[in-house]
Structures are given as C-alpha cells and as structure tokens.
Amino acid sequence: MEFFLLILLLLAIIGLSSFINHFSPYIPVPLIQIALGVLLASLPLGIHIPMDPELFFVLFIAPLLFHDGKNVSRQALWKLRKPILFLALGLVFVTVFAIGYLIHWLIPSIPLPAAFALAAILSPTDVVAVGAISSRVKIPKTIMHILEGEGLMNDASGLVAFKFAVAATVTGVFSLAEASWSFLVIAIGGLAGGAILAILIIRLKIFIRRLGMEDVTIHMLIQILTPFVIFYIIEHFHLSGILSVVAAGIVHAIYRDRDQSPAMQLQVVSQSTWTVLIYLLNGLVFVLLGLQVPSVTNEIFKDPLFNNWEVSKYIIIITAALLFLRFVWICTAWWWGWQLKKQLEKPSIKNIGIITISGVRGAVTLAGAFTIPFVLADGSPFPARALIIFIAAGVILVTLIVASIVLPILARSEKGNTEELKEEMERAALIRTTDAAIKAIRELMNDDNHGAAVSVIATYNQIRNRLINASDEYSDQLKLVATEIRMKALEAEAQYVENLKKTGQIDRETMYVTDEHIQRMRLAVTNRMQYRRLFFWSLIKRSLYMLFQLFSRQNEKRLQIRKEKSKKLIQLKVNMAKAAIQYLKEQITPENEHIYLVIIGEYNEMIMKFKLAKKGVDKSHYTQIQRELRVKAFQAERNEVQNLFEEGVITIDIIRKIRKQINIREAYWMEETSVHSH
Numbered sequence: 001m002e003f004f005l006l007i008l009l010l011l012a013i014i015g016l017s018s019f020i021n022h023f024s025p026y027i028p029v030p031l032i033q034i035a036l037g038v039l040l041a042s043l044p045l046g047i048h049i050p051m052d053p054e055l056f057f058v059l060f061i062a063p064l065l066f067h068d069g070k071n072v073s074r075q076a077l078w079k080l081r082k083p084i085l086f087l088a089l090g091l092v093f094v095t096v097f098a099i100g101y102l103i104h105w106l107i108p109s110i111p112l113p114a115a116f117a118l119a120a121i122l123s124p125t126d127v128v129a130v131g132a133i134s135s136r137v138k139i140p141k142t143i144m145h146i147l148e149g150e151g152l153m154n155d156a157s158g159l160v161a162f163k164f165a166v167a168a169t170v171t172g173v174f175s176l177a178e179a180s181w182s183f184l185v186i187a188i189g190g191l192a193g194g195a196i197l198a199i200l201i202i203r204l205k206i207f208i209r210r211l212g213m214e215d216v217t218i219h220m221l222i223q224i225l226t227p228f229v230i231f232y233i234i235e236h237f238h239l240s241g242i243l244s245v246v247a248a249g250i251v252h253a254i255y256r257d258r259d260q261s262p263a264m265q266l267q268v269v270s271q272s273t274w275t276v277l278i279y280l281l282n283g284l285v286f287v288l289l290g291l292q293v294p295s296v297t298n299e300i301f302k303d304p305l306f307n308n309w310e311v312s313k314y315i316i317i318i319t320a321a322l323l324f325l326r327f328v329w330i331c332t333a334w335w336w337g338w339q340l341k342k343q344l345e346k347p348s349i350k351n352i353g354i355i356t357i358s359g360v361r362g363a364v365t366l367a368g369a370f371t372i373p374f375v376l377a378d379g380s381p382f383p384a385r386a387l388i389i390f391i392a393a394g395v396i397l398v399t400l401i402v403a404s405i406v407l408p409i410l411a412r413s414e415k416g417n418t419e420e421l422k423e424e425m426e427r428a429a430l431i432r433t434t435d436a437a438i439k440a441i442r443e444l445m446n447d448d449n450h451g452a453a454v455s456v457i458a459t460y461n462q463i464r465n466r467l468i469n470a471s472d473e474y475s476d477q478l479k480l481v482a483t484e485i486r487m488k489a490l491e492a493e494a495q496y497v498e499n500l501k502k503t504g505q506i507d508r509e510t511m512y513v514t515d516e517h518i519q520r521m522r523l524a525v526t527n528r529m530q531y532r533r534l535f536f537w538s539l540i541k542r543s544l545y546m547l548f549q550l551f552s553r554q555n556e557k558r559l560q561i562r563k564e565k566s567k568k569l570i571q572l573k574v575n576m577a578k579a580a581i582q583y584l585k586e587q588i589t590p591e592n593e594h595i596y597l598v599i600i601g602e603y604n605e606m607i608m609k610f611k612l613a614k615k616g617v618d619k620s621h622y623t624q625i626q627r628e629l630r631v632k633a634f635q636a637e638r639n640e641v642q643n644l645f646e647e648g649v650i651t652i653d654i655i656r657k658i659r660k661q662i663n664i665r666e667a668y669w670m671e672e673t674s675v676h677s678h
Contacts, residue, residue, distance in 0.1 A: 006047065006049070009040070009047075010284060010287055010288075011280065013033070013036045013037070013040065013283075013287050014033065014279075014280060014283030014284065014287065016036065017029055017032045017033045017036055017283060017287075020032050022642065026408075027404070028400070028403075028404045029283075029286075030286045030362075030400060031400055031401065031404060033283055033286035033287045033290060034286050034287075034289055034290035034293070034397070034400070035290065036287060036290060037286065037287040037288065037289060037290020037291040037292075037293070038290045038291075038293050038294060039290075040287075040290070040291060041290070041291045041292075041293070041294040041295070042294055047291070048291075048295070049288060049291055053367045053368065053370045053371040054371075056288075056363070056367045057231070057235075057241065057242075057367060058228060058231050058232055058235075058241070059228075060281050060284065060285050060363065061155070061231075061242065061363070061364060061367075062227040062228055062230075062231035062241065062242075062245045063224075063227045063228070063245075063277065063278075063281060064278065064281055064282070064285075065152060065155070065227075065242060065245045065246050065249070066226065066227035066230075066245040066246070066248055066249040066252075067227075067249065067274055067277075067278050068148065068151075068152060068246070068249065069152060069245065069246040069247070069248065069249020069250045069252075069253070070249040070250070070252050070253045071249075071253070072145075072148050072149070072152065072249075072250070072253075073145055074250060074253065074254070076141075076142075076145035076149075077145070077149050080142070080145055080146050080149060081149075083146050083333065083334070084146055084149035084150055084153060085153070086329075086333045087146070087150040087154065087329075087330075087333075088149070088150045088152075088153035088154040088157060089153070089154075089157050090329070090333070091123070091154075091325075091326065091329050092120075092123040092124070092154050092157040092158050092161060093157070093161065094325065094329060095119055095120075095122070095123040095322065095325060095326075096116055096119045096120045096123060096161050096165070097116070097119075098119075098321075098325055099119035099122065099123075099318065099321055099322060099325065100112065100115045100116035100118070100119035100120075100165075101115070102119075102318070102321055103115040103118055103119060103318065106314060106317060106318070107314060107384070107387070109383065109384050109387075110383060110384045110387070110388065111169065111383050113165055113168040113169040113172075114165070114169045114382070114383050114384065114388065116161075116165040116168070117162055117165035117166045117169055117372065117388070118369075118388045118391060118392065119165075120158055120159075120161035120162035120165050121158065121159075121162045121365050121368040121369050121392060122318070122322060122361060122365060122392060122395055123154065123157075123158040123161065124151075124154045124155045124157075124158035124159070124361070124364050124365065124368075125147070125150060125151050125154060125358070125359045125360060125361065125362075126151065126360055126361060126362025126363060126364060126365070139354060139358070139407075140351065140354075143351055143354055143355055143358075146355065147355065147358050152246045153243070153246075155242045155364050156186075156187055156190065156240040156242045156243045157183070157187070158364075158368075159240075159242065159364070159368055160182070160183050160186055160187070160240070161183075162368055164179045164182070164183075166371075166372060166373070169376070169382070169383070170373060170376050170377050170382070171377050172377070185239075186238070186239050186240045187240055187243055189234075189237070189239035189240070190234055190239040190240025190241065190242070190243035190244045190247070191240075191243050191244070191246075191247045192247075193230075193233075193234045193237070193239055193244050193247075194230055194234060194243065194244025194245060194246070194247035194248040194251075195247045195248065195250075195251050197229075197230045197233060197234070197244070197248060198226070198230065198247065198248035198249075198251035198252055199251060201222065201226055201229075201230075201248075202251070202252070202255050204222070205219060205222055208222075216269050220269055220270060220273060223270060224273070224277070226248065226252070227245045227248065227249075230244050230245055230248050231244060231245050285362075285363045286363070288363075289362075289363055289366055289393075289396070292366060292370075292393065293393055293397075296386075296389050296390050296393045297390065297393070299386045299390070300386060300387060300390045303386070306387070311387070311390065311391075312394070314391060314394075315391055315394035315395060315398060316398065318391060318395060319394075319395050319398045319399060319402070322359070322395070322399075323356055323357070323359065323399075323402075326355075326356050326359050327352065327353070327356040330352050330355055330356060331352055334352065350410060353410050354407065354410050357402060357403050357406045357407050357410060358403060358407065359399065360396075360399045360400055360403045361392075361395050361396045361399045361400075362396060362400075365392050365395070365396055366389075366392055366393055366396060368392075369388060369389045369392040369393075370389065372385050372388060372389070422651075422653075422654065425649070425650055425651070425654060426650070426654050426657065426658065427467055428649075429641065429644050429649065429650045429654060429658060430463075430467050430658060430661075431464060431467050431468065432640055432644060433636075433637040433640045433641055433644075433658065433662075434460050434463055434464045434467065434637070435464070435640075436636045436637060436639065436640035437460050437633035437634070437636045437637050437640075438457055438460050438461070438464075438633075439636070440632055440633055440635075440636035441453050441456050441457050441460075441629055441632065441633055442457070444629060444632060448625070449625045449629060451604070451607075452625040452626040452629055453629055454601060454604040455601070455604070455626060456626060456629045456630055456633060457601060458601025458602055458604065459601075460633065461597050461601055462601075465595065481595060482595055482599065485584070485587075485595060485596065485599055486599060488583070488587075489580040489583060489584055489599060489603070490518055490521055490580070492579050492580045492582070492583035492584075493518055493521075493576040493577070493579055493580050494515075494518050495579075496575065496576050496579035497511065497514050497515070497518075497572075497576065500572075506572070510568070510569060510572065513569060514569075514572060514573075514576070517573065574607050577603045577606050577607045578607065580603055581600055581603050581604070584596050584599060584600050584603075585600070630666075634662060634665075634666050637662050638659070638662060641655055641658050641659060641662070642655075
C-alpha cells in the first residue's frame with residue numbers, strides 16, 4: 001500500500017510541475033521537477049527511493065529512446081551523420097581523456113582510471129533534458145536534428161567507455177586494443193540486434209492481423225512492451241541495449257511509413273498512449289533525480305574530509321571545462337569540414353554556442369554513476385565513490401541551469417528588439433490563435449450546432465483576413481476584390497430568380513419583393529451610407545405596418561395566408577443564398593480562398609437566420625449554442641497563446657497584449673449575445 005501511495009505522490013508531483021510551469025514558463029519543467037523531488041526528499045516523510053541503475057535504464061531510458069528513435073527524422077540523421085558522429089563518438093572519447101586528466105590533476109585523491117570513469121559518465125548529453133528545454137526555445141531545425149542524433153548515439157559510447165574505465169579501476173588492467181574491439185562489437189551488435197528483434201516483432205503483429213485479430217488493445221500492448229523486451233534481451237547478451245532500442249524505433253518508423261493499411265483507430269490510440277506515457281516517464285526521470293540529490297549532497301557536506309566550498313568549486317571548474325572542450329571541438333570539426341567542402345555554409349558563432357550550451361547532462365549520467373561498485377577487486381573501497389557521484393549530480397544541475405538561462409538568450413533573433421519584428425511577431429501569433437479557435441470549432445461542429453458554428457467560424461475568418469492583409473494599400477485592394485465577388489454572388493441570386501420566373505414558379509408580387517431585396521443588398525455592398533438610410537426608412541415602414549396590423553381587425557384566414565406567403569418568401573431567400581454559395585464554391589481557388597470563405601460564411605449565417613425565422617423558433621437557443629462555441633474558441637485562443645510563449649515564439653509583452661485583446665473581444669461578444677438573447 002505504501003508503494004502505491006508513493007507512486008500516486010510522484011504522479012501528483014509531475015502534475016504539479018506542469019501547473020507551476022504554466023504560470024512560470026521561463027523555468028524549464030525538468031528544473032521544476034528536480035526541485036520538487038529535492039523538496040519531497042527533504043521533508044520528514046521518510047521517503048527514500050534507492051537508485052537501481054539496471055531497473056532505471058530498462059524502465060525509463062529504453063522506452064524514451066525507443067520513442068525518440070521512432071519520431072526522429074531519418075533523412076536528417078543521415079544527412080547530418082558526420083557532425084552527429086563527430087559529437088557522439090569523437091567528442092565522447094576526447095572528453096574521456098582530456099577531462100579525465102583534468103579531474104585527476106584537480107583532485108589527486110581520484111586515481112586516473114577512476115577520473116576517466118567520471119569523465120566518461122559525464123560525456124553523454126541527455127536528449128530528454130535537451131528536448132524539454134528546447135520546447136520553449138526557437139532552436140534552428142538543423143541544430144535540433146544534430147542534438148537529437150547526438151543524444152541518441154552518445155549514451156552508448158559514453159557508457160561503454162565508462163564500463164572499461166571502471167573495470168580498469170577495479171582490476172588495475174586495461175587494454176586499448178581490447179577496449180576498441182569490444183566497443184565495436186557492443187555497438188554494432190546492439191544496433192543489429194535491435195533491428196532484427198524489431199523486424200521479428202513487426203512480423204508477429206502482421207501475423208496476428210492476418211489471423212483476423214485487429215484488437216487495438218493487443219497491438220498496443222505489444223507496442224508498449226517492445227522497448228522493454230528488446231533492451232532486456234540485448235543487454236542479456238552484453239551488447240548495447242541503448243542502441244538496440246534506438247535501432248528498433250527507427251525500424252518501426254520505417255514500417256509505419258510503408259504500411260499502406262494501418263488501422264486508423266490503432267494510430268489514434270498509439271499516439272495518445274505514447275504521449276501520456278512519455279510525459280509521465282520524462283517527469284519521473286527528473287523527479288527521481290531530484291530525490292537522489294539530498295542523499296548525495298549530505299554524504300559529502302557532512303563528511304569532515306571534504307571542504308564544501310572546494311567540492312562546489314570542482315563542479316564549476318569541471319562543468320566549465322566540459323563546455324569549453326565542447327565549444328572548441330565543434331569549432332574545430334566544423335572549421336575542418338568547411339575547409340574540406342567550401343560549399344558547406346560557414347557556421348556562425350551563435351549556432352556553435354547553441355550546440356555547446358545544449359550539451360546538458362541528465363539522468364543517464366546519474367544512473368551510470370550509481371553503478372560504480374563499492375569495492376575493488378582486492379576488497380578495498382572504490383576510491384572517492386561518493387565524491388564522483390556528487391560531482392556527477394552537481395554537473396547535471398549546473399548544465400541544466402546554464403542551458404535554461406543562456407539558451408533563450410542565444411536562440412533569440414538579433415532583430416528581436418525592433419518594432420517591426422515585434423509587430424510581425426504579434427501578427428503571426430494572432431493568426432495562429434485565430435487558426436486554433438477555428439480548428440476547435442470545427443472539431444465541435446455537428447448537425448445540432450452547424451449553423452452557430454459556421455457563424456463563429458465566419459467571424460474568425462474575417463479577423464484572420466484583416467490580420468493577413470494588414471497593410472492599408474493591400475486592405476483597400478482586398479475590399480475592391482471582395483466587393484466584386486459579392487456583386488457577382490448577387491448576380492447569381494438574381495439569375496436564380498430569373499430562372500424561376502421563366503419556368504413560371506414565382507408570382508409577380510414575390511418577384512417584385514425579391515428584386516427589391518437584391519437591389520438593397522447591392523446598395524449595401526456599393527454605398528453603405530445610402531443603404532443605412534434605406535434600411536432606417538424600411539424599419540419605420542415595418543413598424544407602421546405592425547401597428548396597423550395591431551389595430552386593424554383581420555380575420556384569421558387572411559393572417560394565415562400572410563404567414564404562408566412569408567414562409568415561402570423566406571424559403572426563396574434561402575434558395576437564393578444557396579445559389580450564391582454554389583456559384584462562390586465553383587469560383588474558389590487556393591489564391592482567393594480566404595476571401596471566398598468569409599463571404600460563404602456570411603451567406604451560411606444568413607441561411608441559418610432565415611431558417612430560424614421560418615420555423616418561428618426562439619433565437620435564445622441558437623444564441624446559447626453560439627455563446628458556448630465562442631467560450632470554447634476563446635479558450636483555444638488562450639491555450640495557443642500559452643503554447644507560443646512556452647515555445648519562445650512570443651515575448652511576455654506580446655502575450656499580455658494578446659490576452660488583453662482576447663478579453664476585450666470576449667466581453668464584447670458575450671455582451672452582444674446577451675442582448676440578442678433577451
């Protein structure tokens with residue numbers, strides 16, 4: 001029962017971290033989760049979860065890397081294979097030797113093989129942490145692909161180097177030739193083994209489908225178990241389980257792309273399930289990391305043999321050295337590649353800086369550090385084991401904090417402070433929020449709310465058009481085009497009435513009324529001031545007519561005839577509007593779609609109002625549906641604004657301005673619907 005409550009508590013902390021991040025998006029989620037983990041471990045609740053590295057790798061790292069392998073761009077991996085291998089292999093081995101010698105020189109109590117072990121476990125970058133931080137920072141796609149590829153590959157190289165360094169420390173024996181050969185066998189064996197097992201699992205799923213078992217639950221269960229099974233089997237043969245799940249993910253992605261008849265339901269369930277699973281696993285990784293920090297720090301800070309300031313200084317120096325070495329290596333590798341191939345784009349210092357700072361260390365580093373044995377082969381304690389784990393934890397925290405602060409500054413556009421760019425940024429953000437609102441309404445649209453939904457979408461399309469065509473010159477041109485289209489639509493209405501007249505389906509009185517209606521609409525399009533005067537005069541005439549109706553005594557039969565005529569006229573206007581819509585749909589092209597959709601939306605709203613008038617329905621129900629849809633649309637806008645801010649697309653000033661605009665529109669529209677409903 002205690003274990004179950006602990007799991008619930010950890011899941012609640014993950015939820016709380018998202019809640020905090022929503023209101024403080026400038027703080028990355030991993031840092032919030034680590035801080036909450038530290039807080040939980042510091043409370044007098046007796047909570048202590050020992051780090052079992054083998055279980056940690058199979059339970060967390062395997063599914064996370066499998067998912068990344070499935071979703072990474074294979075074309076980008078192949079195209080950028082050289083810089084990725086330079087970082088994932090070259091930089092790892094350079095780090096092991098350069099940082100290893102630095103650690104031994106800095107802390108003589110750590111023997112050289114153990115220093116190499118610490119450097120090796122500090123060499124892999126954490127693709128999970130990088131992904132979490134980059135989600136709110138605008139990092140160029142090419143750089144992001146390089147970081148993803150490096151994160152997928154360097155775990156294996158770093159852990160293999162770490163394994164041999166630890167073995168050399170424990171036994172006192174090391175052979176470079178044997179280590180190099182073993183590395184090749186472990187890496188290639190892991191990749192090949194993962195790919196073969198993935199193909200076998202895919203064949204199993206195909207066989208199950210051919211048996212007629214299209215049960216989504218079974219296929220989803222196999223999919224979830226795949227990374228755990230592959231990692232366990234490959235590790236059992238002492239090969240790279242990490243590379244095996246990456247290879248398995250890529251194989252599954254290739255099969256998914258080639259499969260011509262996937263079950264749509266399985267795709268939807270798969271995407272939803274993996275989204276939730278990855279969200280929880282990512283969160284648990286950093287919360288568990290935070291839970292380990294107090295025990296690791298207490299062991300060092302309470303030990304009289306260690307000076308707290310000296311130990312903290314070691315962490316700062318080693319982190320700085322790791323980042324400096326990474327910067328120099330990237331500069332050298334890119335410069336060398338650029339010298340060999342002049343057609344390559346010369347790298348900028350800014351891009352090199354982004355890749356350097358993105359070298360965040362994470363859960364793999366800490367989990368690996370915990371695998372260090374307690375004793376050597378002769379039974380003596382492993383030298384400075386507690387200090388090595390403490391330094392590993394410290395480097396993780398420092399790299400995370402540095403990346404959180406520096407990355408948004410580096411990734412920000414140089415033109416970010418100009419007024420023009422701010423205006424463009426705001427306009428692009430408003431277009432995206434409008435699109436989000438339209439998408440939300442379309443997803444909610446059904447037979448019952450179709451008319452109200454079309455009306456709301458038409459309003460948003462008008463807003464979108466104004467945003468897209470913001471310049472005055474273009475706006476004037478757009479008005480002329482829209483006027484021309486509306487006049488042609490009215491011609492289509494007039495042609496429909498003319499056809500009815502030719503076939504004798506319309507009487508003279510109705511013909512006169514419809515002609516008058518079309519003339520008024522033409523006037524509304526071409527001369528709004530004259531139309532308003534005419535509309536005002538029509539309103540007076542209608543009021544006088546209603547008073548005449550009230551005081552005059554008309555028999556029920558004549559009233560019934562008038563009602564029938566009114567219904568027929570309304571139906572005729574509906575048919576005229578449909579004829580106009582049909583004409584507009586025939587003329588629509590991708591270039592003029594944004595204008596035509598607005599006019600079609602206006603006609604659809606008109607049809608809905610005519611239908612309500614014909615049925616004599618109380619408009620309050622229609623208004624209530626419209627109000628509910630608008631509430632959903634406003635929420636979709638707010639969600640999209642928050643997403644844009646978290647992605648680093650807009651600044652805090654712009655998010656405040658857009659939120660204010662949404663609030664004003666909401667107040668105005670809701671007041672408008674309240675007036676219409678009474």
